[in-house]
Amino acid sequence: MAQLICRDLALGYDGCEIVSGLTFEVNAGDYLCVVGENGSGKSTLMRTLLGLQTPLRGEVIREDGLRPNEIGYLPQQTQVQRDFPASVWEIVLSGCQSRCGARPFYTREEKKLARENAEKMEITPLLRRCYRELSGGQQQRVLLARALCATRKLLLLDEPAAGLDPKVTAELYRLIAQINKEGTTVIMVSHDISAALRCADHILHIGDEIFFGTKESYLRSATGRGFAGGEGAAL
Amino acid sequence: MIFDKLAAYIAGYAFVRYALIVGVLIALCASLLGVTLVLKRFSFIGDGLSHVAFGAMALSAVLDVMLKNTAAGDFLQRIGEMPLILVITTLCAILLLRTGQNTKIRGDAAVAMLSVGALAIGYLMMHLFSTSANVSGDVCSTLFGATSILTLTRWEVWLCVILSAVVVAVFILFYNKIFCVTFDETFAKATGVKANAYNLLIAVTTSVIIVLAMHLVGSLLISALVIFPALSAMRLFKSFRSVTICSAALGVCCALLGILVAIGYGTPVGSTIVAVDIAVFALCAALGAVMR
Ligand SMILES: Nc1ncnc2c1ncn2[C@@H]1O[C@H](COP(=O)(O)OP(=O)(O)OP(=O)(O)O)[C@@H](O)[C@H]1O
Numbered sequence: 414m415a416q417l418i419c420r421d422l423a424l425g426y427d428g429c430e431i432v433s434g435l436t437f438e439v440n441a442g443d444y445l446c447v448v449g450e451n452g453s454g455k456s457t458l459m460r461t462l463l464g465l466q467t468p469l470r471g472e473v474i475r476e477d478g479l480r481p482n483e484i485g486y487l488p489q490q491t492q493v494q495r496d497f498p499a500s501v502w503e504i505v506l507s508g509c510q511s512r513c514g515a516r517p518f519y520t521r522e523e524k525k526l527a528r529e530n531a532e533k534m535e536i537t538p539l540l541r542r543c544y545r546e547l548s549g550g551q552q553q554r555v556l557l558a559r560a561l562c563a564t565r566k567l568l569l570l571d572e573p574a575a576g577l578d579p580k581v582t583a584e585l586y587r588l589i590a591q592i593n594k595e596g597t598t599v600i601m602v603s604h605d606i607s608a609a610l611r612c613a614d615h616i617l618h619i620g621d622e623i624f625f626g627t628k629e630s631y632l633r634s635a636t637g638r639g640f641a642g643g644e645g646a647a648l
Numbered sequence: 649m650i651f652d653k654l655a656a657y658i659a660g661y662a663f664v665r666y667a668l669i670v671g672v673l674i675a676l677c678a679s680l681l682g683v684t685l686v687l688k689r690f691s692f693i694g695d696g697l698s699h700v701a702f703g704a705m706a707l708s709a710v711l712d713v714m715l716k717n718t719a720a721g722d723f724l725q726r727i728g729e730m731p732l733i734l735v736i737t738t739l740c741a742i743l744l745l746r747t748g749q750n751t752k753i754r755g756d757a758a759v760a761m762l763s764v765g766a767l768a769i770g771y772l773m774m775h776l777f778s779t780s781a782n783v784s785g786d787v788c789s790t791l792f793g794a795t796s797i798l799t800l801t802r803w804e805v806w807l808c809v810i811l812s813a814v815v816v817a818v819f820i821l822f823y824n825k826i827f828c829v830t831f832d833e834t835f836a837k838a839t840g841v842k843a844n845a846y847n848l849l850i851a852v853t854t855s856v857i858i859v860l861a862m863h864l865v866g867s868l869l870i871s872a873l874v875i876f877p878a879l880s881a882m883r884l885f886k887s888f889r890s891v892t893i894c895s896a897a898l899g900v901c902c903a904l905l906g907i908l909v910a911i912g913y914g915t916p917v918g919s920t921i922v923a924v925d926i927a928v929f930a931l932c933a934a935l936g937a938v939m940r
Pocket residue numbers: 426431449450451452453454455456457458489
């Protein structure tokens with residue numbers, strides 16, 4: 414059952430086109446990896462899928478009763494002001510806001526969910542710390558925990574492993590795979606092509622040539638062979 | 649000695665009690681929202697709106713003169729100038745937020761235009777239409793709030809109490825949502841939180857606070873009431889909740905102290921409160937530096 418359908422999408426800023434002709438479908442329970450060179454428009458695609466910016470042409474259709482407040486999102490960069498006073502706990506919990514609707518306060522279940530996600534990202538000891546005083550990798554984990562709190566049907570990750578140490582990275586990929594197995598659709602932008610090929614079942618390649626298909630067909634395609642290099646053989 | 653005098657004032661004069669009640673409530677509202685306004689880089693909107701409120705006040709003074717002895721004039725007289733100023737300022741707040749979002753030029757140019765324009769037109773109108781002998785005295789009083797807090801009517805006090813209660817209630821009910829859109833608006837929008845609606849709420853609440861605060865400190869000094877407690881609290885605390893609580897506490901204490909000093913020594917209320925705010929900020933900055 415398709416959850417997201419993109420038809421002949423053209424992305425860009427101020428009428429300036431970056432990519433065009435993107436047509437693909439994401440089914441419920443899929444694990445889609447978006448790959449491509451720097452500046453090819455991956456983050457732009459994520460922002461368009463979320464409705465944060467309008468496409469130049471084409472359309473993004475949400476199907477299967479997918480509502481915006483069921484989507485979790487990890488941005489590539491979060492511009493938080495340097496002097497913002499916020500504790501890690503407040504930030505992780507704010508991921509549950511999309512579940513609240515008009516309700517003013519968080520329920521006990523939502524607080525429990527936030528604690529569990531903090532536990533998963535191994536930031537429980539940091540919960541009372543001030544966000545701006547954490548290291549880059551620690552901040553990334555806090556934002557990941559927040560994204561997990563917001564996720565109900567679909568999780569969008571823009572380079573989640575940036576700045577994480579190898580142990581946490583491996584743990585992160587395992588965690589995402591598990592979330593995916595439990596039924597959540599995952600769309601992930603990653604430069605870690607080997608991880609992408611290991612985890613994902615579909616690949617979207619953005620660049621001069623656009624490819625969309627299953628992992629196996631990607632490895633057979635010319636684009637895939639060029640981009641993934643020897644990785645395909647390793648699988 | 650001075651305490652006896654103060655106690656006698658508070659016991660003896662209703663207007664002193666009114667000033668204390670209204671001052672504390674306004675300071676509470678301003679400092680609560682101040683944290684958000686400072687963090688969202690909205691402090692300039694507060695400043696711009698206060699000038700708009702000045703223009704609106706001038707307009708209502710003009711209407712007062714022009715509509716004298718008509719039914720509408722009587723009605724205006726009875727409800728006072730506050731409702732009119734409130735409506736105009738709120739409309740401008742909405743307008744500013746819209747232009748800030750939609751156009752390529754960020755909001756600050758629009759704010760500067762609107763605020764300086766309102767200031768100039770307001771002064772011009774007061775000059776042209778005012779029947780009072782002392783126009784510059786009137787202008788000074790609206791800009792620096794010289795005595796207006798000591799001349800509140802009963803109805804204005806009630807309006808202040810009700811509006812502040814509404815502002816505090818809104819803040820508490822929307823506290824989590826306000827944090828969410830203040831910390832990361834992009835994430836909030838991406839996950840289906842109605843960020844624009846909450847921004848609008850923040851702007852409207854701000855305009856209510858500004859109109860209220862005009863009586864306390866005058867339109868030029870309102871920003872001080874909004875930003876100083878928040879900035880002081882941010883020197884000391886590192887989580888949003890503790891900063892908000894500390895800011896509210898500091899705002900209330902400074903206002904109380906400022907009003908008492910002003911009454912006791914006969915200094916202008918507005919500038920005395922702001923002076924206390926500045927002193928407390930210096931203290932907090934020093935304390936913050938020591939704790940680090
Ligand atoms: N706010 C913006 N305004 C105008 N152009 C932009 C803006 N953001 C990005 N671009 C341009 O759009 C193109 C695609 O950017 P995007 O961030 O989507 O790339 P990306 O694929 O995510 O790259 P990376 O791998 O470095 O994250 C780039 O050429 C960039 O210069």
